[in-house]
Amino acid sequence: MYKRLLAGFLIFMTACVNEVQLPIRQVKPRLVVDGLITDEAPPYPIKLTLSGAYSSGGGFPEELIINGAVVTITDNGDRTVQLEQDVLQPSYYWVRDPSFQGQPGHRYTLKVVLPDGTVYVSSSELLAPVAPIERVYAEYRRGEGSFGQPDLYNILIDTRDPATLGDYYRWSTYSYVPRWTTVDPQHSTCSVCSCWTPYFSELTNVLSDALINGNRISHRSVFNSPVYAIGKQFVEVRQYSLSRSAYQYWTHFEEQRSRTGSLFDPQPASIEGNVHQQADTTVLALGYFGASSVSRQRLVIPGDTIQYDRFLNRLNKAFIPPGSCPGNFPLSQLGPPTNW
Template identity: 55%
Template sequence: MKYTVLQTLVRYSVFLFLASWLAACVDEVQLPSRSVESRLVVEGLITNEKPPYTIKLTFTGAYNSLIYGQNEIPVNGALVSITEIGGNTVFLDQDPLTPANYWMRDTAFTGKPGKSYQLKIQLENGVTYVSEPEMLHPVAEIDRIYAEFQERPNDEFFEPDHYVILLDTKDPSTTGNYYRWSGYGYVPRLSTGEPIGMGVCCNWCWVPVYSSRSDVLSDVLVNGNSISRRPVMSSPIYYAGRHYIEVRQYSLTKSAYQFWLNFEEQRKRNGSLFDPLPASIEGNVHREDDASVLALGYFGASAVSIKRTVIPGDTLNAQRIAIKYSNVFIENGNCQLVYSQGQLTPPANW
């Protein structure tokens, strides 16, 4: 069927009318930007290990959901101390190179199980924050850590195989024990390297990998029993070679346990429009003159049990890995430069 010019113009006019009418029926929604004032953020821990201990102090940067500003601003010139309740007080020194970090290096001051500790922060403007006294509870020893190979799913082309690092420990018969685990390690990586004479330099290095800091557990359901095959981290396999792994088991107070639960819940959020603002978890630090004004973050006290292991990696065939991965995980250039914190030698004294 052929349309005349007049019919075409009529149809076009009707289309424009309908489009204009539909547009007029849609109300524009103005979404308000969400913003918060800058707040103090405290991250730190005293343990039963020998010092140094570090406390990180920052202010949240100006933030709203439409304009992204600086995420964190170092706190300069604060007077920071840690007090053992009923005992000594030690002062911390600000790091001149990384000013957000304040260090406690007094080797005579070590956290002791059964003692409570309090952090005090006096800002340059005279405002003072203090933490609630935090009890340093003992922690069970790690019995062993071990690794199991896990192949990547067939459809995950850009993910490597990995080792799952597992832990065994024994919960004491007393109730009210809370745990947090963290782990880190060094894994081998390959790069194209850089030419040197007739050969290639620096195409092999070890890079650090880290676990989540918020893996926690209450003994409510396991009191007095063994905690077996607890996965604590994943060590990715980018190339054949040894993996150097360290796992740390921390004791927690009940309030610290709740803080890390909230932290993990926020970390797993999908980032939708209606999610809470980032870094919005209040902890145990508040203004000295007004306990309702809370800082973000947490000052903790933990006993620590540590285990290390070396995964030989000798069952992995380099040629097979190269065929399986192709060059997906190989970057161009000097290995220690193209991978964050890469080092040309494995960690010493492991």
């Protein structure tokens, strides 16, 4: 009797399920701008694309690339430079003129004339000075390797905020990390089983001096560099100045990126920046054109304090995939970075 009731209930429930065809939202492509001028020597890249769907594995769709745009940057001294489109990567336009170098205290404006004649301009962006990085150092932290989490070096910096209120910072860090494949180097003579692979920080590590004006910024974490194998790590930290509007943009960007995706979160929205149509300022592009001073420092982490056999035994070679380094890590190089 119970089985007949259960079968009848399941048939009833199945009969009540109707397929619903949801309309696919068609969004008109929008201009996407991603670029930065700094007080370091050129070149400076500006990336221009159209918004749309693409996958990292299939390459960038040709229909989203903007070919033939006229792109210029003007400083507040009314000097203008025209950017050159990259032949091999046509979504990038470059400032290559060595005499056009960003200067602290100057303001810079980007102008983009699309092939159809539509003109976009950015807000005038101040290139503010930035305090120098005083020290870069690392602290070793043990991870849960059995759960797919490697050990790591927490990369930290010290600097001092100037006494003037209204300074904003962003940090960008990358490291070259040793990786092994197939077997570890002490038990193999394989020439392509050991390499160095780059890892990059998020772009949204930002700070306002509203609460720390004129004080030291100490022990500021800017990156977690993973430890997948034993060997030297090569780290570079860049400290950028930001305008107030750029700080607000990157803060908003991080808020979107870090949402948990629960039912109570607001729906994600496209993040508009400081570039708009010249004829209609209500039509905004996505992305941001920025201007920053840069302070950079490098660090070599010896890695010689990690006990080799204990490291391998604890992780059970969890981070040593089969195959070669080039096959597993496309951005890797077989030797450590030079001139470090």
